[in-house]
Amino acid sequence: MRKLFLPLTKEEKLSLRAGDCVLLSGTVYTARDCAHRRIFELLDADMPLPFSLKDAYIYYAGPCPAPEGFATGSCGPTTSARMNVFAPRLLDLGLGGMIGKGEMSGEVVAALVRNHAVYFAAVGGAGALYANAVKKSTLVAFPELLSEAVYRFEVEDFPAVVAADCRGETIYKR
């Protein structure tokens, strides 16, 4: 499997094809429903964000609490389609890509194409395996959201599939 290091260069992104199985290493930020709403409130109020969107990768996930000796608890992907309403604006602001599960809307795919970004699918239901791939976790924002808070994960050899590439091809049948 091809190993990729985040953030990806434009050339690397252009070389990826929907259906490619890859191992991701680098930094990702967890965010799901509530965290996205908060980020949008900050954007609307012209307030600073808890992390820079430029070339960042968002992992749609809400982990379990970390047991003793682990960076995080079980942390597989959540259903990305719920973030269809949020992703295009974040991509237009420079987000490098997202990791989640399941197909996203045509609007999201169009935003991936115009921003040369990539959407990766992690395997849903594989929470323990993904927890093993997280080497370090830091709480970044919204601690009151508990598992829905934003965490910065340093991941190593995190298995994923290119679900939508920068040409707008997806692995999903329409």
Next chain:
Amino acid sequence: MKIVETSTIGEAVRRLALKACSRLTCDCREALAAARKQEDGAARFALDTVLENEAIAQRIGMPVCQDTGMACVLIELGQEVSLSGMPLSDAVNEGVRRAYEEGNFRKSICDPLTRVNTGDNTPAYLHVELVAGDGVKITFLPKGFGSENMSRIGMLTPAEGRQGIVDFIVEAVQKAGSRPCPPVVVGVGIGGSFDSCAYLAKRALTRPIESHNGREDVASIEREALEKINALGIGAQGFGGKISALSVLAEVAPTHIAGLPVAVNIQCHCVRCERETL
């Protein structure tokens, strides 16, 4: 009259929750392993990952999926049992609270409007059915919402009949597509009222994956729907493939002469369900 302390039931709920979130059911594991043999490419990669994940979960003592679900507790309570102690729902919630804390499980329950988390995964979904005898049978089903969100209910007309039922089931799975973590298990309720039909669908999900309804006409709906779902080509995680559902499990109840309710409760491939009889 047999006397059962509700705290004993709460303790059983705690035990069942700890076990349920940490492993797949045997029949689910077997069905996934069988599905894996039929797939290739990304779908096979997804199934391999899921099977490897369970082994890792067992080894490092973590829940198989981070969505440790809404705690669904189904109790068949013998009517010769007299409950004593704290209210049953409090005992069940206490069992859930303890298990989710001890097991490092995610607390996923929140207010529907403010979205503020209750912090301990309570209240549990509790359904008590009174049955004959003096047993207390407790089933624990941690229900993830990626799949729950894809569930549907339809108030069909009697004229739509058997074909309408099959079409409604298949359409629900098709619309869900890649989102509920396929290959799914499809719980189906046929008949009853608007609400009892939905419960039948949920209860169906506690049946073994390989089981068939004892009524041949219902079993034939299960078979036909499964065949049509697997012809959709959704595949594991929506990556395309032959196996989009592991099983269709249908339950029926008498309904009104004017109606034909059909409920489809979708379960992801991560089937976790434990039971115990006190």
